[in-house]
Amino acid sequence: MKLLRLLTLASPLELLIVLLVSLLAMATGIGLLAASAWLIASAALMPPLYTLAIGITAVRACGIFRAVFRYGERYLSHRLAFHALTKIHVSLYEKAAAILPLRTGPAKQGEFLHDLLTGADELRDFFVRALLPPMATGLLTLFITYLLAKIIGPLSLLLPLLFAARLCLSVWSWQKSRPDSRRLDGAYRSTLMDITAGSDELRCAGTDSALALLKETAAGKLQADKKSQFASDKSDTFLSILDALIFLLLIASLIPAVRASRISGIDLAVYFLVLQTLLLEFRTLPEAMRQACRSHSATGSLWTEQKPHAAKPVPQKQISAASLPGNSRDDLLFADNLSFSYRQGQELLSHLSFHIKQGQHTAIVGASGAGKTTLSELILGVWPPDEGCFYLKGTAYEHLTVKDIRENISAMPQGSVLFAKSIRENFQLFCPEVSEAAIWQALADAQLAKVVNAMPQGLDTCLGSDACFLSGGQRNRLLTAIAIARPTPLILLDEPTCGLDKKTAADLMQALFARVREKGQTLLVITHDEEITKEFAQVIRL
Numbered sequence: 001m002k003l004l005r006l007l008t009l010a011s012p013l014e015l016l017i018v019l020l021v022s023l024l025a026m027a028t029g030i031g032l033l034a035a036s037a038w039l040i041a042s043a044a045l046m047p048p049l050y051t052l053a054i055g056i057t058a059v060r061a062c063g064i065f066r067a068v069f070r071y072g073e074r075y076l077s078h079r080l081a082f083h084a085l086t087k088i089h090v091s092l093y094e095k096a097a098a099i100l101p102l103r104t105g106p107a108k109q110g111e112f113l114h115d116l117l118t119g120a121d122e123l124r125d126f127f128v129r130a131l132l133p134p135m136a137t138g139l140l141t142l143f144i145t146y147l148l149a150k151i152i153g154p155l156s157l158l159l160p161l162l163f164a165a166r167l168c169l170s171v172w173s174w175q176k177s178r179p180d181s182r183r184l185d186g187a188y189r190s191t192l193m194d195i196t197a198g199s200d201e202l203r204c205a206g207t208d209s210a211l212a213l214l215k216e217t218a219a220g221k222l223q224a225d226k227k228s229q230f231a232s233d234k235s236d237t238f239l240s241i242l243d244a245l246i247f248l249l250l251i252a253s254l255i256p257a258v259r260a261s262r263i264s265g266i267d268l269a270v271y272f273l274v275l276q277t278l279l280l281e282f283r284t285l286p287e288a289m290r291q292a293c294r295s296h297s298a299t300g301s302l303w304t305e306q307k308p309h310a311a312k313p314v315p316q317k318q319i320s321a322a323s324l325p326g327n328s329r330d331d332l333l334f335a336d337n338l339s340f341s342y343r344q345g346q347e348l349l350s351h352l353s354f355h356i357k358q359g360q361h362t363a364i365v366g367a368s369g370a371g372k373t374t375l376s377e378l379i380l381g382v383w384p385p386d387e388g389c390f391y392l393k394g395t396a397y398e399h400l401t402v403k404d405i406r407e408n409i410s411a412m413p414q415g416s417v418l419f420a421k422s423i424r425e426n427f428q429l430f431c432p433e434v435s436e437a438a439i440w441q442a443l444a445d446a447q448l449a450k451v452v453n454a455m456p457q458g459l460d461t462c463l464g465s466d467a468c469f470l471s472g473g474q475r476n477r478l479l480t481a482i483a484i485a486r487p488t489p490l491i492l493l494d495e496p497t498c499g500l501d502k503k504t505a506a507d508l509m510q511a512l513f514a515r516v517r518e519k520g521q522t523l524l525v526i527t528h529d530e531e532i533t534k535e536f537a538q539v540i541r542l
Contacts, residue, residue: 009084010127018076018127022136025069026281030140032062033273041269077128085124126295133288137281138163144278148271151263152253158246159278166239166282170289177231178293184221191217236286243279250275331355331391332490332522333379338388340371340378348374351388354540358489361516361523363533366542372526375542376413376494379524381405411492412479418467423452423478424459431485438485445511446481447504448474473499477508484515491516494526502531509535 007015039055141163148156195210254271257263263271333356340349348371356362366372378385381397390397392408412430419426427439434442439459443449451474455461467475480496496512497505509532516523525536533539 009087010080014076014080015131018073018080019132019135021069021076022073022132023139025066025073026136026140028062028066028069030274030277032059032066033277034270035059035062037269037273038266041266073132077132081124081127084127085120088120088123120298122291122294122298125291130288130292130295133281133284134167134292137278137285140278140281144274148250151257152250155250155253158250162242162246163282163285165242166285167289169235169239170286171293173231173235173286174228174290174293177228178297184217184224188214188217188221232286232290236283239286240283243282247275247279332358332360332393333524334391334394336388336391338378338385338390340374340383340385342374349378349385349542352542353388354538356490356522356524356538359520359522360537361513361535362525362538362540363536364524364526364540364542365528365530365533368528370542372528372542373414373494376411376492376526379492380409380411380413406488408488409490409492410483410486410488411494412483413492414476414479414494414498416479418463418475418478420463420465422457422460422462426463426478427482427485430482434485439481442481442485443478445484445508445515446477447500447508447511448477448481471499473504476500480508480512484512487519488521490522490524492524492526495528496525497527497529497532505529505532 035055035058039052039059042052042055141160145156145159148159191214195214251268251272254263254268258265258268335352335354338349338352339347341347352375354362364372364375377383379390381400381402384397392400392405395404397405419429421429424436424439427434427442431438436459440449443452452458452461461469463469467478470478476496476499480493483493484491491512493512497508500508512523513535515521523536525532527533
């Protein structure tokens with residue numbers, strides 16, 4: 001079962017200790033009321049005061065120990081829950097790093113965000129709200145049933161039957177009316193992320209339609225939650241009526257035992273309060289079972305959904321460098337029979353192969369939508385291809401780590417995020433060991449040095465959110481400068497001349513060729529500008 005995997009986040013000893021403390025807290029709470037009932041009922045008979053000493057001591061002891069065990073239960077259970085939450089978050093962040101961005105786009109990204117924020121909390125609450133209350137209440141129910149069985153016989157089984165009914169009916173009611181919270185909340189989050197990302201454009205075009213769409217998704221989620229809550233309320237009302245009926249039946253069945261002198265009137269008062277207190281604990285069971293169901297659902301989405309889109313396995317004979325074609329073993333980059341699609345049935349790249357040797361500067365061109373930027377992301381290892389394989393210096397990508405690829409290929413794809421820090425800090429984030437001299441040289445080759453030098457604070461000028469203080473052309477040139485600042489064998493640039501006038505574009509390309517020749521690097525440029533392809537040794541058309 002999925003929840004068994006959740007239980008493995010805590011050691012059996014931890015669970016046992018927390019359960020024992022929780023059971024003692026609940027038992028002393030019931031004992032406090034039982035002792036109080038005995039004391040009050042006994043005092044009504046006006047016995048000597050010394051005969052009430054035991055009752056007074058029991059009330060005090062149960063009151064003190066109830067507080068101690070209750071605080072101990074909360075400390076230990078929350079400690080257990082947050083330790084488990086830490087493990088869940090680490091697991092989710094590792095998975096997120098491996099699979100984001102999702103091929104399935106913003107809709108699934110909204111669901112993934114729901115998993116990270118809401119789903120993880122549902123798993124955390126499993127220990128505190130779903131596991132401990134039913135287990136502790138169930139053990140106490142069995143003990144009280146055992147005591148009642150000696151007095152009223154088989155009628156005492158009504159108590160465990162009521163316990164089981166509360167568990168089963170709560171699960172049935174939740175499954176019948178549960179909202180698809182993950183899909184609905186994911187849709188709302190996705191819409192919110194889209195509107196936030198396009199807030200500047202909407203400010204110009206008008207926000208009415210976007211806000212209406214956001215309101216629609218929010219209303220859908222709210223309506224589903226209301227429907228689920230109404231069903232839960234109906235179930236809880238029915239169970240409360242059932243509680244009252246069984247309570248009255250059990251108390252009524254104890255009255256003949258008093259008449260037959262098998263128990264005293266004082267004992268009847270004690271059982272009255274014990275049963276009433278136990279049934280109050282029963283009222284926590286429906287929410288505990290709903291929490292268990294939510295945790296079960298979250299376990300499914302967090303640990304079985306959103307798996308990385310793995311490429312078809314490449315036979316081992318194709319992976320070794322020795323099995324590569326003779327003219328491919330010394331390639332800097334070799335793409336062998338690549339195919340890729342974002343959605344099944346919508347193939348974007350199909351059976352693509354090419355070689356790039358050291359110093360063989362290459363341009364990849366094609367119409368919009370041909371897959372140029374997607375190819376760059378495949379080269380960078382963002383996604384694995386559906387079929388085929390990349391080889392870097394003769395080694396298949398699946399045998400390389402992210403660090404291996406990063407140390408050999410430098411790139412800042414089109415649309416890459418720039419941080420709301422200074423120009424210097426952005427360079428240092430992407431190129432931690434870069435010197436100031438190297439920064440200025442990269443800016444000069446990217447035709448941006450004069451612009452930065454004219455800024456009041458130079459390299460320490462703040463860029464604003466995602467470089468909002470730069471023009472589109474300046475932003476692209478800064479991305480180019482950051483990419484070429486790293487001393488890797490292969491420099492991958494995505495549309496480096498986009499947004500530039502012809503002279504600036506020509507000067508940029510001339511400086512780039514001079515730079516890579518001097519440093520012995522290889523240039524791979526993705527572009528739609530046919531003019532600049534004349535200078536490349538190889539042109540790949542998609």
